[in-house]
Amino acid sequence: MIRAAFALALACWAVPAVAQPTERMSLDRDWRLAIGDRADGMAPALDDSGWKQIDVPHDWAIAGPFEEKARATGSGGWLPTGVAWYRKHFALPDSARGRRVFVELDGVMDRAGVWINGRHVGYRPNGYSSVRYELTPFLSADGDNVLAVRADTSAQPASRWYAGGGIYRHVRLAISGDVHFEQWGVAMRPSKVTREGAEVAISASIRNAADKDARGRLLVAIRDPDGRIVARGESKAGALAGAATGELEAQLRVANPRLWDTGDPALYTAEVTLAAPDGTVLDRRTEAFGIRDARFEAATGFWLNGRNLKLKGVAIHADGGAFGMAVPLAMTERRLRGLMKLGVNAIRTAHHPFAPEFLDLCDRLGLIVMNEAFDMWTVAKNPEDYHLFFTDWSSLDARDFARRDRNHPSVVIWSIGNEIHDTPYPLVAKSIVARLMKIFHEEDPTRPVTMALFRPNTTRDYENGLADMLDVVGQNYRENELAKAHADKPSRKILGTENSKNRGGWLIVRDDPAYAGMFLWTGVDYLGEADRAGWPVIGNPSGLVDRSDFVKPIGWERASWWAEKPVVKIARRVTDVIDTSELPTMVGVAMPQPRGPGALMDWSPENRAPHREAVEIYSNAASVELLLNGRSLGTKSRPADDSARRWDAPFAAGTIRAVARDAGGRTVATDELRTAGRPAAIRLIAEAPAMGSDFDHVGFVRVEVVDAKGVVVPGAANRVRIAVEGPGRLVAYDNGSPTEHIPFAAAERPVFGGHAVAMLRGTGPGTVRVRASAAGLRAGATTIVVR
DSSP states (O other), rough: OOOHHHHHHHHHSSSSSOOOOOOEEEEOOOOOEEEEEOTTTTTTTEEEETTTTSSSSSSSGOOOOTTTTTTGGGTTTOOOEEEEEEEEEEOOOGGGGGGGGEEEOOOESSSSSEETTEEEEEEOTTTOEEEEEEOOGGGGSSOOOOOOOOEOOSSOOOOSOOOEEEOSOOOEEEEEOEEEEEEEEEEEESSOOSSSSSEEEEEEEEOSSSSSSSSEEEEEEEOOOOOOEEEEEEEEEEEEOTTTTEEEEEEEESOOOOOSSSSOOOEEEEEEEEOOOOOOOEEEEEEEEOOEEEEEETTTEEETTTEEEEEEEEEEEEOOGGGGTTTTEEEEEEHHHHHHHHOOOEEEESOOOOHHHHHHHHHTTTTEEEOOOOOOOOOOSSSSGGTTTTHHHHHHHHHHHHHHHTOOOOOEEEEEEEETTTTTSSSHHHHHHHHHHHHHHHOTTTSSSEESSSSSHHTTTHSSGGGGGGGSEEEEEEEHHHHHHHHHTTTEEEEEEEBBHHHHHHHHHOTTBBEEEEEEEEEEEEEEETTTTTTOEEEOOSSSOOOOBBBHHHHHHHHHHOOOOOOOEEHHHHHHHOTTTTTGGOTOOOOOOOOOOSEEEEEEOOOOOOOOEEEEEEEOOOOOEEEEETTEEEEEEOOOTTEEEEEEEEEESSEEEEEEEESSSSSEEEEEEOOOSSSEEEEEEEEESSEEESSTOOEEEEEEEETTTOBTTOOOOEEEEEEESSSSEEEEEEEEOOTSSSSSTTTTOOBBEEEEEEEEESSSSSEEEEEEETTTTOOOOEEEEEE
């Protein structure tokens, strides 16, 4: 029946099948949205002219409101959930005639059904999966086509963090001939990598959707990072049976490769052409990849290109703060570059597949990635979470995930689960581990597989054999336990998959050669997972940086341990340290201090009378001298245990300054704090002189409330209003506060700790003028060019 439908569709188009490379066409623009379920939402004749017009990526839930009684609870950040219908009207390009047409959706949250012209073509319960459905039999070649997507987050609570809602990633059409590469069907597998040469295997999965058999071969051209062709090759001609999928493989050698590395993220490209025996091009893909040797060793940890490297990683969630789950690439890049300045060299995608462009960016930045698939298996963490679908869908989700991401050089290890609650039932858990590892090894034999074990000593994972099924043993927290697991069995490769931010945990990893590294919980504050803290808290404050990417004292402390460039930062210790890294599992924990916990990066205490302040310096320099109003308070050397350098300093209004010096006495970095007066003005700082006008290219303007001398007032909470003139608009505005409930699209909000960030997008070429005003303060202004 399906074959008959395809034949009828092609006959209706009245043209023969056309062989030419796959064409991709963005479908991001001009969708219609209706919130609330509609039984007729998929009907082509439905009048949707009154629906809201939007572009995708789009997260409808981030618009709010925040509600204490939200069905998603604090897990979902108290934001709304429910059913949203998206509809897209489009006409096919002439190039689609006689060809096969697919829709590719990078992510729809959640339980997403897809229809074309009223015909159901697909469903996927996992909102993090990228999917593709064929539309060909049901398309109109000459008229209006209606693509309908139903996104359903009504079953709650379904996640432990904010997951968003709607079509929150990119959408496109793919137009192919009968014989074409499968989605993610081309795999690049470098091996035997040295600086003298590397073998590159190109494996291609090819779909022949026609009834008759065909033959084909691969023609491959590899270009180096400078665009020069450095290798050519081809596969043997192979049979491609009709209505089936076949495989072809080519082997090439690249001489003297430029290796992908953290300091030189060199990317090669392979143009892979599928050709018929007569030379007709059937399909063509260009794949970016990297040539590098990444491996884990039991005795010595992680190695990259012959260099022993500690993974100094952070786990992050996928939300982009004020953007929700529809995150512009500029926001992601700003965030990742900020973390890299703190010494972070690795990212763990917690706890699901991220957007494809996230990994593209990690490839370009030289960030190492632990790529994670699942947060739960068959045992629930929330009543309506993915455990309901795991048995039926996890093999498909895992296979698609591995195939989608296997060409990224940034990915060095797969994780099949985080703190999985099936492990108390070892027969069940071990069978799932075996099944998932088999899938990942089949789709990507070049990378190891781990999982983030949760209290493995309690569930006896080290004794019952479960831990040793993994290529690399990962454990969350309890760093001493994992070190002992290696000492008990030195053949185990070990990696801290999730770790607290206390210094003791770092020293264990730092000083044990077997420890490949660690991933802190977390790199960035994120929305949701706020049930323990309770209303009015909307997010989890466990990051090195807050939601607006303002670096906290604990972030600078980490930089003093991890960064390769000189670091020196001053902070006042105002309370004992509260380690918030495990906040979701701790009951009754008080909220940390603003920008905290426990330390403030200002010289503006409420008490201005003579008293003493506990000052600590975060620095990786050999020595640091502290000066108050030009008078030295002494010099201290770097402690062997990486603890902060501390002074019991007298308070005096003015300037406190830290001077960091290397072993030869040369000044390598300085930092200073000045005592703030009363709020007097608003200062706007455009982080870049120009921005774009598409979804991914936004501009950032820092908003600061300062005193008459230009010092940021840390206690300021003035309500600042943003106005935009010219070809641009305000798209989000955030202050990083864990308790702020003003919608992120609002033009007015209070600063938090004296700071906020306004995010803008261009609407056309020209110059945008941004103004900021607040009662009783001198207004601020800046400009950004839209290109």
